Amino acid sequence: MPVQWHASIPSAELASEDCDVFWMRRCLQLAQRGLGGASPNPLVGCVIVNKAGKLIGEGFHAKAGEAHAEVDALRQVCEAQELGYLGADDLKGATVYVNLEPCCHTGKTGPCTDALKEAGIGTVVCGTLDPNPLVSGQGRDALQRAQISVRVGVLEEECAELNCVFFHAMTTRKPYVTLKLAATLDGRLGPRQSAWMTSDMARQEVHQLRSYSDAILTTANTVFSDNPRLTVREGLVGKNPNVRQPLRVVLDRHNRLEAMPHCHVLDTAEAPTLRVVGSGVMVSHIDDAFLVVADTGTGLDLTQLMTGLCERGVTSVWVEAGGTLAGSLLDAQLVNRLKLYTPPLILGDTSTPPMISGRLCGNLSQAIGWNVLNRYTLENTSVLDATPIYPA
Numbered sequence: 001m002p003v004q005w006h007a008s009i010p011s012a013e014l015a016s017e018d019c020d021v022f023w024m025r026r027c028l029q030l031a032q033r034g035l036g037g038a039s040p041n042p043l044v045g046c047v048i049v050n051k052a053g054k055l056i057g058e059g060f061h062a063k064a065g066e067a068h069a070e071v072d073a074l075r076q077v078c079e080a081q082e083l084g085y086l087g088a089d090d091l092k093g094a095t096v097y098v099n100l101e102p103c104c105h106t107g108k109t110g111p112c113t114d115a116l117k118e119a120g121i122g123t124v125v126c127g128t129l130d131p132n133p134l135v136s137g138q139g140r141d142a143l144q145r146a147q148i149s150v151r152v153g154v155l156e157e158e159c160a161e162l163n164c165v166f167f168h169a170m171t172t173r174k175p176y177v178t179l180k181l182a183a184t185l186d187g188r189l190g191p192r193q194s195a196w197m198t199s200d201m202a203r204q205e206v207h208q209l210r211s212y213s214d215a216i217l218t219t220a221n222t223v224f225s226d227n228p229r230l231t232v233r234e235g236l237v238g239k240n241p242n243v244r245q246p247l248r249v250v251l252d253r254h255n256r257l258e259a260m261p262h263c264h265v266l267d268t269a270e271a272p273t274l275r276v277v278g279s280g281v282m283v284s285h286i287d288d289a290f291l292v293v294a295d296t297g298t299g300l301d302l303t304q305l306m307t308g309l310c311e312r313g314v315t316s317v318w319v320e321a322g323g324t325l326a327g328s329l330l331d332a333q334l335v336n337r338l339k340l341y342t343p344p345l346i347l348g349d350t351s352t353p354p355m356i357s358g359r360l361c362g363n364l365s366q367a368i369g370w371n372v373l374n375r376y377t378l379e380n381t382s383v384l385d386a387t388p389i390y391p392a
């Protein structure tokens with residue numbers, strides 16, 4: 001059933017820039033409904049407002065391969081027209097708001113610019129241009145050539161932030177890496193095979209954030225130590241039909257998992273697993289379940305790993321491993337985001353692993369600074385959400 005057909009902006013006196021901001025905020029809200037489903041595509045929401053300022057259609061991109069947000073919103077308008085809720089002319093000269101520039105190429109679906117032209121849209125307001133080289137200003141140009149007026153840059157920062165994963169993958173050809181760590185107040189990861197140290201709410205958030213990622217990265221060390229499942233649980237699967245089980249990626253430089261065939265990550269009934277082995281390692285049969293990466297002598301080449309994952313369509317990686325991998329990822333400046341969960345505990349035991357180890361940090365000038373995006377508590381666990389400021 002169509003919703004909000006008669007919704008209009010709160011005040012007819014709003015200036016056009018304020019209307020742009022108002023509707024773009026709604027696009028950002030709608031776009032988030034694609035979390036966990038849209039990848040490797042961006043999160044996009046779309047709103048259509050008729051010439052009288054009334055909201056006539058909304059849409060979002062739910063899943064790669066399915067309708068883009070603009071087409072979803074146009075479809076909603078057409079359905080309402082067929083049911084007689086809207087007049088045949090409501091799309092003529094209407095304004096389309098969308099947080100990302102409409103595409104102008106044929107991928108799994110046709111160009112959105114064509115759909116907007118055919119619908120008789122008068123104006124398109126975008127949050128940002130699309131960094132995809134196949135679009136990148138060409139969507140805007142195609143609309144302008146069709147006499148559609150285009151405004152770009154409304155809530156540009158928020159729109160780019162919402163799609164930080166897509167923007168990062170498109171511009172660097174590497175996935176956006178989030179390092180998740182759960183550590184005590186004295187920076188320890190907790191004794192081997194210990195139960196979750198953090199609160200239930202923190203655990204639920206971790207499962208939610210896993211489900212938004214294309215891949216979960218761990219190591220054979222962590223598998224031997226904890227035998228984790230690294231799947232999305234906590235009642236999330238089934239609640240949202242678009243929730244997928246991310247690809248589990250295990251750094252297994254020397255193919256040690258061969259000696260642990262019954263570990264949870266090798267049970268692929270629930271979720272797929274990719275084993276990353278070093279070049280030169282003898283594996284009885286290499287298939288799609290393996291990725292071979294150069295061995296630097298001290299570990300696997302993590303930059304090559306990230307490039308290889310991106311080539312396989314992985315745009316975001318959630319890291320759940322120990323302090324050694326965390327240190328190496330930070331040294332290679334591959335971490336884009338930190339989620340640090342700290343329960344109110346002190347172990348005071350130097351035999352338990354530290355949350356970061358092995359960083360080649362000689363002095364304070366080589367320390368990594370953090371730009372704090374958010375700090376909050378989930379029951380007894382405090383959470384730091386931050387992006388790194390790497391030393392030059």
Ligand SMILES: NC(=O)c1ccc[n+]([C@@H]2O[C@H](COP(=O)([O-])OP(=O)(O)OC[C@H]3O[C@@H](n4cnc5c(N)ncnc54)[C@H](OP(=O)(O)O)[C@@H]3O)[C@@H](O)[C@H]2O)c1
Nearest residue numbers: 181182219221222225253299300320321322323324325328
């Ligand atoms: N609290 C948490 O958030 C959390 C999450 C997961 C794990 N843990 C804990 O972390 C502990 C394991 O930590 P850990 O430091 O021993 O192991 P880790 O960081 O999980 O794994 C390190 C291992 O990964 C392999 N590796 C391959 N390439 C690498 C590279 N370029 N850089 C770094 N490592 C590379 C190496 O093993 P090879 O030489 O064999 O290749 C290395 O020893 C476990 O006790 C587990 O309980 C805690």
